Amino acid sequence: MSRQHVDHREIAAFAQDKVNLPKDWADTYRAQARGLRERLERYLDEHPDFTLKRMQLSGSLAKGTALKTLNDIDVACYVSGANAPHEISALLDYIAERLRKAYPNFSADQVKPQTYSVTVSFKGSGLDVDVVPILYDGDPQWYGNLVSQEDGSFLKTSIPLHLDFCKKRKQAQEKHFAQVVRLVKYWARRMKAENSDFRFKSFMVELILAKLCDDGLDFSDYPDALQHFFTYVARTRMREKIVFTDCYAASRVGSFTEPVQIIDPVNEVNNVSRLYTGANADLIVDAALEAGDAIDSALYAPTKQETVRYWQKVFGPAFQG
Numbered sequence: 001m002s003r004q005h006v007d008h009r010e011i012a013a014f015a016q017d018k019v020n021l022p023k024d025w026a027d028t029y030r031a032q033a034r035g036l037r038e039r040l041e042r043y044l045d046e047h048p049d050f051t052l053k054r055m056q057l058s059g060s061l062a063k064g065t066a067l068k069t070l071n072d073i074d075v076a077c078y079v080s081g082a083n084a085p086h087e088i089s090a091l092l093d094y095i096a097e098r099l100r101k102a103y104p105n106f107s108a109d110q111v112k113p114q115t116y117s118v119t120v121s122f123k124g125s126g127l128d129v130d131v132v133p134i135l136y137d138g139d140p141q142w143y144g145n146l147v148s149q150e151d152g153s154f155l156k157t158s159i160p161l162h163l164d165f166c167k168k169r170k171q172a173q174e175k176h177f178a179q180v181v182r183l184v185k186y187w188a189r190r191m192k193a194e195n196s197d198f199r200f201k202s203f204m205v206e207l208i209l210a211k212l213c214d215d216g217l218d219f220s221d222y223p224d225a226l227q228h229f230f231t232y233v234a235r236t237r238m239r240e241k242i243v244f245t246d247c248y249a250a251s252r253v254g255s256f257t258e259p260v261q262i263i264d265p266v267n268e269v270n271n272v273s274r275l276y277t278g279a280n281a282d283l284i285v286d287a288a289l290e291a292g293d294a295i296d297s298a299l300y301a302p303t304k305q306e307t308v309r310y311w312q313k314v315f316g317p318a319f320q321g
């Protein structure tokens with residue numbers, strides 16, 4: 001790759017400037033989630049039979065993979081399963097009612113059931129917190145039934161084990177794993193903005209990159225790591241089954257009928273991409289082919305201006321080289 005006009009350094013600077021959530025914002029948002037968690041813990045000390053058991057920061061803010069455009073704070077709420085309604089809208093009302101009890105300083109309208117979660121809005125500064133229910137029966141590894149934010153179904157999984165999974169890859173390639181995740185998410189977000197049919201869930205991006213990381217790809221050169229990601233997607237057409245062995249043996253993973261098969265690293269029967277159709281996969285593949293071609297063309301581009309123009313096909317006009 002010709003590195004004369006745009007190199008790793010320029011991509012790293014772009015990431016720092018335009019892609020990443022600044023650290024002090026992330027700290028503020030994490031403190032906001034911590035406040036919710038600690039207040040619930042205090043309430044539980046006095047009301048040990050209360051059925052909301054724990055608030056756990058989850059999602060990209062917990063993993064250190066959030067983008068600057070983050071628009072809410074994901075917090076999982078563990079609800080003891082025995083008496084809670086299992087029908088989604090009744091469950092959300094049940095949680096909202098109890099949140100209002102545990103947090104009496106919130107006015108009723110600050111706690112609102114949405115389609116598959118309950119939002120807690122903070123007046124003034126700060127983002128809203130998106131409280132996602134997990135029906136929980138006391139499992140020591142915090143397995144429970146997470147309400148899918150895609151279709152409201154219950155998915156057996158463990159958020160703390162997901163955080164461990166991600167942490168391992170972050171430690172294997174310090175700084176770079178999380179950075180490449182954010183760069184690819186930024187690209188995917190742009191593709192979504194351009195085409196409303198395009199979908200590519202952040203968790204899937206992260207799992208594909210975890211697989212490349214486990215296979216030995218070096219993430220320390222961003223143009224190169226990005227090109228490998230796009231090439232992998234184009235070569236496999238998103239039809240290669242992805243399995244991890246952190247929590248179970250590969251032989252335990254059965255067969256699936258869905259076209260895209262990226263298996264939850266903490267539950268071998270949960271296909272994270274179960275709702276992706278062949279058409280969804282093809283759109284991802286087409287976009288990856290274009291992005292890969294653009295990065296290749298950046299190699300041959302004779303001038304800085306042209307090189308930047310090719311990188312803008314990947315990252316949009318915010319990329320200025």
Ligand SMILES: Nc1ncnc2c1ncn2[C@@H]1O[C@H](COP(=O)(O)OP(=O)(O)OP(=O)(O)O)[C@@H](O)[C@H]1O
Pocket residue numbers: 058059060061063065066067074146155157158159162201202203204264270271272273
């Ligand atoms: N299908 C699923 N099966 C199991 N767990 C899931 C599934 N989808 C999401 N999760 C859990 O929810 C978390 C958040 O996933 P999501 O795809 O919303 O990404 P994110 O990291 O929060 O990114 P973003 O910055 O786009 O919000 C994941 O880290 C995972 O713990």
Ligand SMILES: [Mg+2]
Pocket residue numbers: 059060074
């Ligand atoms: Mg999220």
